[in-house]
Amino acid sequence: MFEPEDETVERVIQHLRRPVAIDAGLDARVMREIAQASSPRRRVWPRWSAAAAAAAAAAVLGAVLVARPWAQNATRRADTLQFVLVAPQAASVALVGDFNDWDPARSPMQTAHGIWATALRLAPGRYRYAFLVNGVEWRADPGAPAAKDDEFGTPSSVVTVGGRGS
Amino acid sequence: MGINKVEPSDAELVRRVRAGDIGAYGALVSRYRDRLGRYAVHMIGDREDAEEALQDSFVRAYRSLARCDDPARFGAWLYGILVNRCRTTGARAARRRRMFVNDAQALNGAAHADQADRLDWTDAVERALARLAPEYREAFLLKHVEDLEYDEISELTGAGVSALKMRVKRAREQLQKYLREAEHV
Numbered sequence: 001m002f003e004p005e006d007e008t009v010e011r012v013i014q015h016l017r018r019p020v021a022i023d024a025g026l027d028a029r030v031m032r033e034i035a036q037a038s039s040p041r042r043r044v045w046p047r048w049s050a051a052a053a054a055a056a057a058a059a060v061l062g063a064v065l066v067a068r069p070w071a072q073n074a075t076r077r078a079d080t081l082q083f084v085l086v087a088p089q090a091a092s093v094a095l096v097g098d099f100n101d102w103d104p105a106r107s108p109m110q111t112a113h114g115i116w117a118t119a120l121r122l123a124p125g126r127y128r129y130a131f132l133v134n135g136v137e138w139r140a141d142p143g144a145p146a147a148k149d150d151e152f153g154t155p156s157s158v159v160t161v162g163g164r165g166s
Numbered sequence: 167m168g169i170n171k172v173e174p175s176d177a178e179l180v181r182r183v184r185a186g187d188i189g190a191y192g193a194l195v196s197r198y199r200d201r202l203g204r205y206a207v208h209m210i211g212d213r214e215d216a217e218e219a220l221q222d223s224f225v226r227a228y229r230s231l232a233r234c235d236d237p238a239r240f241g242a243w244l245y246g247i248l249v250n251r252c253r254t255t256g257a258r259a260a261r262r263r264r265m266f267v268n269d270a271q272a273l274n275g276a277a278h279a280d281q282a283d284r285l286d287w288t289d290a291v292e293r294a295l296a297r298l299a300p301e302y303r304e305a306f307l308l309k310h311v312e313d314l315e316y317d318e319i320s321e322l323t324g325a326g327v328s329a330l331k332m333r334v335k336r337a338r339e340q341l342q343k344y345l346r347e348a349e350h351v
Contacts, residue, residue, distance in 0.1 A: 006338060009342055012294070012295075012341055015288070015291055016295075016307070019200060020207045022199050022200055022203035022217060026203075026220065026221055027192060029221055030195050030221055030224045030228075034188065034191065034225060080186065082188055084188055110189055111189060112189035112192040112193045113193060113195075115189045117188045119187075
């Protein structure tokens, strides 16, 4: 047991136990870093054509596919893409793109503390996509290249999914 | 009465993250941010460095999630990552402080005496804490502020329980001494 004169130290302990305000933006920074830094390291197979290799490089740079280091067979899962948007103020976010006929009802995103996410399994190919926030606001993916050929005039992004032998 | 919101357990959230639900990791970050942040701020003594260490720890934990053997104890595992990260940051900061103090002493001589008069309790505590050896500060904060058991601290730090008890005792003695000195400045 500690001596009674340790009152000073007990006061220190109570002082240090008070909550410390941590920057509220830290959560979003962590999630952004995870989404960006853990982009897939796609394997370039020797028999790929230069165009396919370029497509894979574009996917590495732009896709928000999140590598899952615990996956037993990352190669086979490489066409499952995780789309992530940090939007703490949003009431709803849907993923729309070439892969779902731009239908917001087909890929609603789930949220946890303002981080919206959904995963899709996509066949090799090039896809344009965007996030539809609150049913009205179109947003491009800040972590992916912008689509240059969007005929609808709304912001969108592009992801190229490679594949073995594609 | 009312409807109680049942939060998913750490194990459940880890399972979801491993299944590809990155949003579930956001819930873990939110759950542990403030508690771990408090430890980092007190351990490192600089809020900006502490938040950087905290952010880095969360990212490292995500990348190493496969190595979290017991998802139900995700919090303890995360603590271990942060404790190590704070040690690295603390060592760097100590080197910076030594350089700064040497420069300041050369420039200002004994000008610090006046500043001591203006110390309030918060400043006094922060300064006393900063004067502790890092291993004493670490043991003291984990035991008395974060309220961990010695066994848990031993697991986190790699130090034996008897060594930890000694560190906590020394930390208490030194804090008392430093705060008394501050009162009499």
